[in-house]
Amino acid sequence: MPSLEEELMFPSTPGKYKGQNRHFHRCFASTSTMFLWALFLIAITASYLCFQSFMDNNNSTSNRFFTGHHWEKQVINSAQIHQAHGMSVLVTGAAGFVGSHVSLALKKRGDGVVGLDNFNNYYDVSLKKARKNLLNENGIFIVEGDINESKLLLKLFDIAKFTHVMHLAAQAGVRYAMENPNSYIHSNIAGLVTLLEVSKNANPQPAIVWASSSSVYGLNEKVPFSESDRTDQPASLYAATKKAGEEITHTYNHIYGLSITGLRFFTVYGPWGRPDMAYFSFTRNILQGKPITIYRGKNRVDLARDFTYIDDVVKGCIGSLDTSGKSTGSGGKKWGPAPYRIFNLGNTSPVTVPMMVGMLEKHLKIKAKKNFVVMPGNGDVPFTHANISSARKEFGYKPNTDLQTGLKKFVRWYLSYYGYNQGKL
Numbered sequence: 001m002p003s004l005e006e007e008l009m010f011p012s013t014p015g016k017y018k019g020q021n022r023h024f025h026r027c028f029a030s031t032s033t034m035f036l037w038a039l040f041l042i043a044i045t046a047s048y049l050c051f052q053s054f055m056d057n058n059n060s061t062s063n064r065f066f067t068g069h070h071w072e073k074q075v076i077n078s079a080q081i082h083q084a085h086g087m088s089v090l091v092t093g094a095a096g097f098v099g100s101h102v103s104l105a106l107k108k109r110g111d112g113v114v115g116l117d118n119f120n121n122y123y124d125v126s127l128k129k130a131r132k133n134l135l136n137e138n139g140i141f142i143v144e145g146d147i148n149e150s151k152l153l154l155k156l157f158d159i160a161k162f163t164h165v166m167h168l169a170a171q172a173g174v175r176y177a178m179e180n181p182n183s184y185i186h187s188n189i190a191g192l193v194t195l196l197e198v199s200k201n202a203n204p205q206p207a208i209v210w211a212s213s214s215s216v217y218g219l220n221e222k223v224p225f226s227e228s229d230r231t232d233q234p235a236s237l238y239a240a241t242k243k244a245g246e247e248i249t250h251t252y253n254h255i256y257g258l259s260i261t262g263l264r265f266f267t268v269y270g271p272w273g274r275p276d277m278a279y280f281s282f283t284r285n286i287l288q289g290k291p292i293t294i295y296r297g298k299n300r301v302d303l304a305r306d307f308t309y310i311d312d313v314v315k316g317c318i319g320s321l322d323t324s325g326k327s328t329g330s331g332g333k334k335w336g337p338a339p340y341r342i343f344n345l346g347n348t349s350p351v352t353v354p355m356m357v358g359m360l361e362k363h364l365k366i367k368a369k370k371n372f373v374v375m376p377g378n379g380d381v382p383f384t385h386a387n388i389s390s391a392r393k394e395f396g397y398k399p400n401t402d403l404q405t406g407l408k409k410f411v412r413w414y415l416s417y418y419g420y421n422q423g424k425l
């Protein structure tokens with residue numbers, strides 16, 4: 001068998017170098033020796049980096065959750081229920097927009113809450129840290145970790161007997177799925193399955209309420225969107241992963257008796273919101289005097305969203321938790337049928353994007369510099385509009401904040417948080 005060096009010295013096309021002199025061979029030999037050395041160095045560096053990252057992972061994992069008695073005490077205290085018939089809830093994505101609001105609302109009424117968040121850098125991490133501080137001040141402990149870390153989840157379920165999981169951790173954003181598709185698989189598929197695996201084995205099994213999305217209605221044209229409408233035409237990978245989540249949770253309900261409630265959120269907005277969303281980034285740009293890009297559909301038709309104010313969504317989440325019913329399994333076995341529910345949590349009155357911008361201009365008292373462009377083929381849908389009769393019937397869901405009022409509250413929060421002088425986000 002030829003050595004690597006020999007292989008490297010002989011051209012892959014036989015005869016190509018025929019008749020070349022010894023000088024060439026020496027030269028080539030020394031080049032190939034250098035090449036081998038370079039390979040060797042690269043291999044050593046790669047092994048070192050792998051080892052470092054392995055150590056880092058291990059360290060960060062152990063730092064994060066095997067931190068002993070004090071850490072466990074914080075989890076136990078935070079999970080403590082302070083009201084009759086209250087619940088103890090693990091809120092994933094607790095440093096996120098909806099997660100932080102739901103956590104505070106639960107804590108306020110005396111439920112136990114433990115947060116979990118991986119503080120990823122999809123958007124400004126300092127905003128997530130600020131939300132975390134707010135939660136800490138209100139007696140809510142947030143564990144820094146990923147829903148894919150099953151050891152961490154097992155540990156949490158071991159020390160706090162959660163009655164419910166409010167699963168809001170996800171890779172959000174419709175258009176970002178084209179830039180980073182794997183992050184959607186990591187969080188919205190793999191992370192979801194890890195969480196369900198641990199939940200199904202927990203004793204007692206918690207009831208699970210989780211965030212699906214209005215985007216599952218995809219390219220449907222029949223409005224308003226009802227839960228019984230088809231959801232097999234997703235327009236983005238984000239939507240596809242949320243749709244997959246609905247199917248995946250169904251199997252865990254069917255096989256293991258987990259009580260499941262999926263909530264299809266409709267473009268949730270408000271104070272402490274997500275900087276990647278249009279109403280938020282438009283506000284920033286308008287204040288900084290920068291142009292905003294407004295997408296338009298075919299034939300210059302304006303896009304529209306059933307924008308839903310955060311306080312209304314929080315009420316929907318809590319109503320869902322309160323009516324979730326019990327999981328019926330234990331030890332990985334199901335002892336009877338458990339609830340499987342899906343609800344739209346929308347506002348029922350869609351507003352076009354230019355109208356939304358007009359409201360921002362009014363509250364900010366600044367005219368926006370608008371660029372209208374044809375909606376790029378990036379996963380967007382032209383409109384959303386929720387039928388909320390199921391949620392209304394089941395737990396009295398009744399949104400009562402219109403976009404004008406909700407954006408006024410958002411702008412007030414934005415200016416108090418960032419100030420008028422918009423340097424950066």
Ligand SMILES: O=C(O)[C@H]1O[C@H](OP(=O)(O)OP(=O)(O)OC[C@H]2O[C@@H](n3ccc(=O)[nH]c3=O)[C@H](O)[C@@H]2O)[C@H](O)[C@@H](O)[C@H]1O
Nearest residue numbers: 172173174213214215265266267277278293294295303380
């Ligand atoms: O209901 C959901 O399930 C989703 O809601 C949200 O998605 P969307 O409804 O797409 O919100 P958002 O990005 O604010 O765009 C709003 C409008 O502005 C338009 N838009 C957007 C950006 C831009 O630069 N220009 C523009 O016109 C855009 O074309 C659109 O018409 C959540 O982000 C998502 O995580 C998911 O929860």
